[in-house]
Structure formats: C-alpha cells, structure tokens
Amino acid sequence: MPELPEVETIVRDIRPAVMGRMISGMLVRPKAVQHLMNVDAETFYKNIIAHSITTVLRKGKYIIMPLDNSAVLVFHLGMTGRLLSQKVPDVNFEDRFTSNTYIDKHTHLILDLMDPTGDDDDVELQFNDVRLFGKIWLVPQSDNIEDLPVPGLSSLGPDALGITLDEFSSIMRTKRNVKAVLLDQNKVAGVGNIYADEACFASGVHPTRTGASLTKEECGKLWLSVKTVLKEGLKYRGSSTSDYTDASGRTGSFQDYHKVYQKAGQKCVGCGETIERIKLAGRSTHFCPSCQK
Ligand SMILES: [Zn+2]
Known part of the structure; x- marks a missing residue:
C-alpha cells in the first residue's frame, strides 16, 4: 500500500x-x-x-x-x-x-x-x-x-512528518504495542507497514513493546526514526515492493535500502542475527531479535 x-x-x-x-x-x-x-x-x-x-x-x-x-x-x-x-x-x-x-x-x-x-x-x-x-x-x-466529508479524513492524527515529540509521546501512552499505534492513522497519519517496521528497527525498539513501556529516550528515538525513514523514503521516491510507481510510471528505489521489511530469514545488517517475521496488529512484522529490545 x-x-x-x-x-x-x-x-x-x-x-x-x-x-x-x-x-x-x-x-x-x-x-x-x-x-x-x-x-x-x-x-x-x-x-x-x-x-x-x-x-x-x-x-x-x-x-x-x-x-x-x-x-x-x-x-x-x-x-x-x-x-x-x-x-x-x-x-x-x-x-x-x-x-x-x-x-x-x-x-x-x-x-x-x-x-x-x-x-x-x-x-x-x-x-x-x-x-x-x-x-x-x-x-x-x-x-x-x-x-471535508470524506470517511477517515476528519479523524486522521497529525501528519507523520509534522508530528511533534509531545504529540508523539502522548499517543504512545498506551497499552497497545508500538506497531499498532504507528499503523493507526487516527494517531499518526501516513505510516504504513513498511515504514513502521523500518522505524522500529532504526530506533532499536521491538515492535511488540507497549507504547507505555518506552522510556523517554526510546520514545524520542522512535519519533526521530519515523521522520528519518519517511524522509529517506521520499528521497528515494518511495518503496516499490509491489505495484507502486510515481506519476510517470517509474518505480521508487527505497526498497533497496530496507533493513528489515520483507527481509525475514536474511542476516541483520547491524549484527548478523536472522531477521524474523511475526504477525502483529494484523500485519506481517519484520524485526531483528537482537538489535531491537
Ligand atoms: Zn540486528
């Protein structure tokens, strides 16, 4: 998507x-x-x-x-x-x-x-x-x-590129796991499965952690990582893991820089451990069991 x-x-x-x-x-x-x-x-x-x-x-x-x-x-x-x-x-x-x-x-x-x-x-x-x-x-x-009277639009959370650390810390005060919160468009708008997994990896946060269990430092790292991976994604004109192309019909190239998304069974670029895949928040979730705590 x-x-x-x-x-x-x-x-x-x-x-x-x-x-x-x-x-x-x-x-x-x-x-x-x-x-x-x-x-x-x-x-x-x-x-x-x-x-x-x-x-x-x-x-x-x-x-x-x-x-x-x-x-x-x-x-x-x-x-x-x-x-x-x-x-x-x-x-x-x-x-x-x-x-x-x-x-x-x-x-x-x-x-x-x-x-x-x-x-x-x-x-x-x-x-x-x-x-x-x-x-x-x-x-x-x-x-x-x-x-605008469009379903889902009025309830959107702050845009993921613009969300402040205060807003982000506030949505993480929950017993839900961080993956589910990141995917919830009503909490933060724009993040989907790819960038949620990549942001968790970049911040060293295990996707099954509850929002409330994050320390202030971990929460700050995750907030920054969300923005960083989205900006990287933009720089490479998106991830073409399936049908996505830009408006000219050309594929993006950020999939070449994914660290964990769809990398299950491959070695982690950080530590050499094998990337795992689980089902979380109804979605395939990819992470390094060693780098992400
Ligand atoms: Zn690792």
Whole structure:
C-alpha cells in the first residue's frame, strides 16, 4: 500500500503538471464506478467538467484537489492505486485506452487537463488500480481539509512528518504495542507497514513493546526514526515492493535500502542475527531479535 513517501512523491509529481489546468474531458471504464464512492459517473462529470484544479494537497494518505467551483476531488490509492500524468497522446479518442505504453487494462479513469492559456500541451491524469481498493470522492469545499466529508479524513492524527515529540509521546501512552499505534492513522497519519517496521528497527525498539513501556529516550528515538525513514523514503521516491510507481510510471528505489521489511530469514545488517517475521496488529512484522529490545 502506498504510504506517506509514495503518496507525497505522487503529489509533488502531479502538482506542477495539473495545477491551474482545466478539466476538459473524461474517459471512464465500467470499473470506475467501484472507485467513485459518493457520486455516479455522470454527476461526477457534470460537476468537474470545465473547472480548474487549483492545487494538489496531501493529508495522510489522501490526495486532495480543490477545484475552482467549490468542489474538491479526493483520492485514496488503497492497496495498488496509482495516479499517473502524461501528455495526452496524439491518437484518436477511441484509441486512448489502448495505444500507449502505460495505460493498461487497470486504468479506469482518465481526466484530460487543458492549459487555459493554450501555451502547453494537454495533460491526462490517469487513475490506475489493479486491486480496485482505491477510492475517489467529490465533495464540497470547506475551510479546513479536516472538515471535508470524506470517511477517515476528519479523524486522521497529525501528519507523520509534522508530528511533534509531545504529540508523539502522548499517543504512545498506551497499552497497545508500538506497531499498532504507528499503523493507526487516527494517531499518526501516513505510516504504513513498511515504514513502521523500518522505524522500529532504526530506533532499536521491538515492535511488540507497549507504547507505555518506552522510556523517554526510546520514545524520542522512535519519533526521530519515523521522520528519518519517511524522509529517506521520499528521497528515494518511495518503496516499490509491489505495484507502486510515481506519476510517470517509474518505480521508487527505497526498497533497496530496507533493513528489515520483507527481509525475514536474511542476516541483520547491524549484527548478523536472522531477521524474523511475526504477525502483529494484523500485519506481517519484520524485526531483528537482537538489535531491537
Ligand atoms: Zn540486528
């Protein structure tokens, strides 16, 4: 599942490509209805056509695009969703779904985006999703992102890149294990399975520890490690352990730097002990039994 570094990479990629552009066309395949959560395709089209995308924002793993008509497009990539942008290919309309390299059978929705000044080529924004857990909402604008009527958005905790040590220490005052707290989007937004495991390893904290059992120093180390691994993930444009690509269809490379995630049975880079995998908080959890206490 795309986590904060992957979603932020996509947001940074598509922002300059789509900002200020007007939605001038839409192509949908039948499966797009599974992604449109609160609106049918026709209403969706009527409310977005001829309106411009004013910016692209991220909150947790949500991608938010306010339009100039007080409507807001919200995307969640789910397990395997991708947002891709490219120049509109120079082919006939009916060939758009078949004629170029990275549109494939999993591309369910395409928005054409026109430069109102006419200076730049038209761009298309594609929503591609193999497993169909991705979600799209069309909602009215509100003063705060948190108030948008999108399930899960209003209850998100502080963003993992911005959470303060005080806030982090506060969410760790719990009998739940640290892995479960890190994965809980209502406590801290943006961390998923990969970065939770890597942050625990980087801080030397065993993922089964309860939040309340962490010393002040351990809690501080874990807080710093969460931010460090997310920033490293961003630097390498995300982790492509399964379907993730950036907005150009290219894979990230942070998976080459994972220390424990999906490394079960391999030797720990820190001590040579064998990395273990257990099920924790409902997810596969990878750790070094020697380096992590
Ligand atoms: Zn180790």
